[in-house]
Amino acid sequence: MSAETLDLPEPDRLEGAPHPRHTARLFGQEAAERAFLAAHGSGRLHHGWLLTGPRGVGKATLAWRIARFLLTQPPDAPPGLFGAPERPGSLDIDPGHPVARRVAALSEPGLFLLRRGPNERGNALSDAIRVAEVRKLKSFLALSNAEGGPRVVILDAADELNVNAANAVLKLLEEPPARATLLLVSHQPARLLPTIRSRCRSLPLAPLSEADLAAALAQAGVEAEGGSGALAALSGGSVGAAVSLAQEGGAALYAELMGVLASLPRLDRPAALALSERAAGPGSEARRDLLFELIDHALARLARTGATGRPPAPEAAPGEAETLLRLSPDPAAARGWAELAPVVGGRLRHGRAVNLDPASLILDTLHTIANRAR
Structure with a gap:
């Protein structure tokens, strides 16, 4: 060396x-x-x-x-x-x-x-x-x-x-x-x-099961905040992704996002404001980027639920399955969420590139998702 x-x-x-x-x-x-x-x-x-x-x-x-x-x-x-x-x-x-x-x-x-x-x-x-x-x-x-x-x-x-x-x-x-x-x-x-x-x-090599992911995280000395099931669902069976999620409180952040989505089609504006401000404060760039990824993840899980008729397992947040089924009950809804995902992703990337106010960008994104839910 x-x-x-x-x-x-x-x-x-x-x-x-x-x-x-x-x-x-x-x-x-x-x-x-x-x-x-x-x-x-x-x-x-x-x-x-x-x-x-x-x-x-x-x-x-x-x-x-x-x-x-x-x-x-x-x-x-x-x-x-x-x-x-x-x-x-x-x-x-x-x-x-x-x-x-x-x-x-x-x-x-x-x-x-x-x-x-x-x-x-x-x-x-x-x-x-x-x-x-x-x-x-x-x-x-x-x-x-x-x-x-x-x-x-x-x-x-x-x-x-x-x-x-x-x-x-x-x-x-x-x-x-x-x-x-x-x-x-x-x-x-x-x-x-x-x-x-x-x-x-x-x-x-294949993605890890929930049990194997939990064992790998324990070996790495990483605490599975929110439970290994949430990290397994959000990480796609990747230890590396699960470690990053755990370090940034990804399971709790996704649960908060899912709580906002649970209020749709009538957006809970106070909850949406709280989420956008939490991910947009000084020194929170990593949390903001993680929230962008989690929004994309939620839209993908909505599309998958409508296409298959059942929510992905395991649940990534308490009450997620009920929310996914209500917002995406059939293939037609699935197509709508699938079409929205690249639009939202592109707007988030563009907003980050031109340094738009993160809180406003997140809040606008949540309103866009609420409009689709209607």
Whole structure:
């Protein structure tokens, strides 16, 4: 690690949660772990793996688990007197293992972490992974090749590669170094070069269930204010999104928003004013942006309720199901809410871009939603 990066935040770490390399357990992704272990046990492990799925469901945590696992596996040996050694049934590694300790300290010689580095001035993180970072990877692979051991590369996230860096990574995938495994984390694989996707084996991860999300939040030391059900509904099964929601009181904010919507079609103006002022005071930019997201979320849940005839489960706020069913009882209502969502979203983005008064913008948005309810 170069000196200029020491004072910069880690670009692959969510504020308020441990870095994935320090996360002891991975919840809800047993299928992905079994798929990798099966490939490893077959003796034909692919050199490139693309870990995909929504942001915050554990892709990076799985990548670090795989890295520790691969770096602690003994070299292949011919069967002995009692046959071939038993294949591992888990990615778990003793946290006291020297490799595990070195990986946690980013001092393991067989591991390279490719992520955004400092910008040209060295005073902030670059907005993309640049080709200079990939050149460091090539140097690592060339130097470590002499030792003959396994090498693991974690790229977090592949979506952040700029054009030149993506082409450099592609060349490595086309001509993979011996005994090297590349683990590419991707939130939006469709944005990657098709040739990068085609040269990797895909390992998809799914959103977490409410129980798995609650366990993951407890491991991260995050209190599920409002209950894990509310966070599961609002986060889409993403631990990362749930952590952000918990830090900003997202469950309580959504409950307040749903309380305002419960008054429709006759808008409860005092409640609407209180909500808009709470999300628009000094230093509340994060809460304002979160409310914008929650408004979009509420409109999506309204549309889904009318289209399917039942509200999404679990409830994201007390009494939400009753409100959704009343405001969106049929497919015709669902179409109305679906048509309104991009209009409201566009107005909120425009208002933020031109620095409109946040309280007025929120209140105007609530009136627009009330007009649709009528």
